[in-house]
Amino acid sequence: MRRLCPTLDATREFARELLTLLEPGQCWILDGAVGAGKTTFTRLLLGALEYRGLFQSPTFTLVQEYGPFPPRLGLVRHADFYRLPPGTRAESLGSEEWFEDGSLIFVEWAQRLPGFEALATHRLSIEPAGGEARLFVAHRLAP
Amino acid sequence: MRILGIESSCDDMAAAVVEDGRRVLSSVISSQDAFHQAFRGVVPEIAARRHLETVIPVVEKALTDAGVAPGQLDGIAVTSRPGLIGSLLVGLTAARSLALAWGKPLVTVNHLAAHAWSLQLSGVFDWPHIILLVSGGHTLLLHARGPLDLEILGSTLDDACGEAFDKVAKHLGEGWPGGPAIDRLAKTGDPLAIPYPRVMLDDAAHRYDFSFSGLKTSVLYHTARLARKSDPTASDIAASFQQSAIHTLLEKTRRACRDLGVPRAGIVGGVSANSLLRDLTRGDGEIEWALPPLSVCTDNAAMVAGLGAEVFLRSGPATPDALRPLTRNPDARKVV
Numbered sequence: 001m002r003r004l005c006p007t008l009d010a011t012r013e014f015a016r017e018l019l020t021l022l023e024p025g026q027c028w029i030l031d032g033a034v035g036a037g038k039t040t041f042t043r044l045l046l047g048a049l050e051y052r053g054l055f056q057s058p059t060f061t062l063v064q065e066y067g068p069f070p071p072r073l074g075l076v077r078h079a080d081f082y083r084l085p086p087g088t089r090a091e092s093l094g095s096e097e098w099f100e101d102g103s104l105i106f107v108e109w110a111q112r113l114p115g116f117e118a119l120a121t122h123r124l125s126i127e128p129a130g131g132e133a134r135l136f137v138a139h140r141l142a143p
Numbered sequence: 144m145r146i147l148g149i150e151s152s153c154d155d156m157a158a159a160v161v162e163d164g165r166r167v168l169s170s171v172i173s174s175q176d177a178f179h180q181a182f183r184g185v186v187p188e189i190a191a192r193r194h195l196e197t198v199i200p201v202v203e204k205a206l207t208d209a210g211v212a213p214g215q216l217d218g219i220a221v222t223s224r225p226g227l228i229g230s231l232l233v234g235l236t237a238a239r240s241l242a243l244a245w246g247k248p249l250v251t252v253n254h255l256a257a258h259a260w261s262l263q264l265s266g267v268f269d270w271p272h273i274i275l276l277v278s279g280g281h282t283l284l285l286h287a288r289g290p291l292d293l294e295i296l297g298s299t300l301d302d303a304c305g306e307a308f309d310k311v312a313k314h315l316g317e318g319w320p321g322g323p324a325i326d327r328l329a330k331t332g333d334p335l336a337i338p339y340p341r342v343m344l345d346d347a348a349h350r351y352d353f354s355f356s357g358l359k360t361s362v363l364y365h366t367a368r369l370a371r372k373s374d375p376t377a378s379d380i381a382a383s384f385q386q387s388a389i390h391t392l393l394e395k396t397r398r399a400c401r402d403l404g405v406p407r408a409g410i411v412g413g414v415s416a417n418s419l420l421r422d423l424t425r426g427d428g429e430i431e432w433a434l435p436p437l438s439v440c441t442d443n444a445a446m447v448a449g450l451g452a453e454v455f456l457r458s459g460p461a462t463p464d465a466l467r468p469l470t471r472n473p474d475a476r477k478v479v
Contacts, residue, residue: 034310035360039301053475054298059306060280061153061185061227065470083183083313094188 001138008132011037015044018124018138024074024102027119029110029141032126037134038108041126042078045106049073058108059083062093065103075103081112090115144217144455147241148448149202151234152226152254153280154179154190155441156197158205160216161448165264169208170438170445173197176320183319184279184309191229198237205444213245218460220451223251224469231468239466248460252450254442255478259287260450261435261443262409268433271405275396278412278441279305279320284351284399285478287409290453293478296399297351300344304388305414307355311362311384315377325381326418332382336375339387343394351399358387389419400430409433416440 001018005011030038043055049069058064063079077098081088090096090113098105099119110117120141127135144164150157159170175193179185206213221238223231235251242249258276262268274285274293282299302310305322312321315328339361342354362384375383396408408430410420415434424432439445473479 034363035356039356043300054295054472055300056280056471057299057302057306059184059309060303061187063187083309083319085181085183088182092188093186 001136003136004129004133005136006133011041011132011134011136012044012047014136015041016048019045019048021138022073022104024072024104025099026121027099027105027107028122028124029117029120030106030108030124030126033128036126036128038126039080041124042106046076049076063095063098073104075101077103077105079105080108081116082109084109084112086112088113144452145211145215146448146451146455147202147205147216147219148444148446148451149198149219149221149234149238150254150257150442150444150447151194151198151230152222152224153230153442154185154193155443156194156201156234157442157444157447158202159444159448160205160209160211161264161445161452164449164452165266167264167445167449168211169205170443171201171205171208172443173201180319183313185227187227187229190227191233194230194233198233202237202241213241213247216245216247218248218250218451218455220250220252220447220454222254222257222447223465223467224253224473225471226254226468228468228470235466235468248455249466250451250454250458251461251465252447252454253472253478255281255283255285255472256291256293257446257450258411259285259293259409259478260290260453261411261439261446262433263290264439264445264449265436268409269407271403272407272409272433273396273399273403273405275392275408275410275415276412277304277392277410277414279303279309281412282353282355284353284395286399286403286405290450291457295472295474295476295478297349297353297395299353299355300349301354301356302359304353304355304392305412307359307384307388308414310359311381314363315381320413322413322417325385326416328378328381329385329419330378330382332376332378332380334382334386336379337383339383341387341391341394343391350402351395353391353395355388358384358391385417385419389417389423392420393423397430407431407433409435411435411440413441
């Protein structure tokens, strides 16, 4: 799936559409440079899920949990491994537990934690295309 | 009323004894910075494990420092929300056990409301006032009508302010936490060397919200493009970044003061230790600014014990339902 969203409103629409493809247990890698809008897109997805609470960047605590969102989805986890040094092991974060409760995971900078990245099911690339415009490319990863 | 406070919502384990909400008899903080430095930030799993080892020694030291025996306490206050679930559980479980063992009543407090109370530890700061709560994990603008009546006016749409400091510090080759490093570098830099953006979000929906992602991106990528100097130094970058971030914070706070007709504002949380922010709020003819002493800027238990006395007076001991830890503030509009 490939979508060019010229405005933030168009991105909000795209988040609503992507929501229909989301299922518990999926792990989505959010790919994109610093400032591409990975965190903003996650906020819009939670908005599409009608989450009305406070949204917090995951960087400080590595992960933020939202939900559950019945009937379709359980917990949504938003993780960011940007600050982790190379060679960090997934076990030291306790992140293996995230895959045990059927949560839907969105992870930024997954490449910093190869052991975790290998478990991802989908990838969403976000590329700035001038101003508010963003190009989104979503695909399923080979199991 | 003599209250023992316990705070463990993130990576610091703290205990304090406070009398009548304001008189701090002791305040002990066991920082875990050394354990999290390699990860350039908090690792929840490590925080919870360390808390288990430090909670009892920290509580014991708080009592010894205060010269108070458990029997001389009137109650215990503990942070139950918002925070890291594992970290909160350690403090909550310890507080419940001690309350039971010593036969003392227990209250739970909100970490954000406790930070707001840090303004009250050096005297009465009258209500209503505006509060800017800025730390590594939070960037919130609050309208405080009373100790426990805190309306959330705005928050960050992307990065927390402290996080932007951490990321810029990393970019400049400095360690974690980034706030003190930026502050130090900025002292010898030119704050006007690079015109970094000030994202003010003027539309009605986000009038009191913040966005620091654009500023962070500018620093990381477009450092030299519009620079007044051809080769800005790390000090210039730190000073220019700090200039933009701190002015944005203060402008938003002033805006809330003007809109709501409240001429008093307090700044709490780790970023309130920033020296530019302290300089700029001194001698302001328009707004009466309050900043807590440096010792209670970051997470501490004196603010928990102090607010705990208010909670005892206003709502009495905690119900079993209040003893559950919560990862986030349950309401987007008010601190509860």
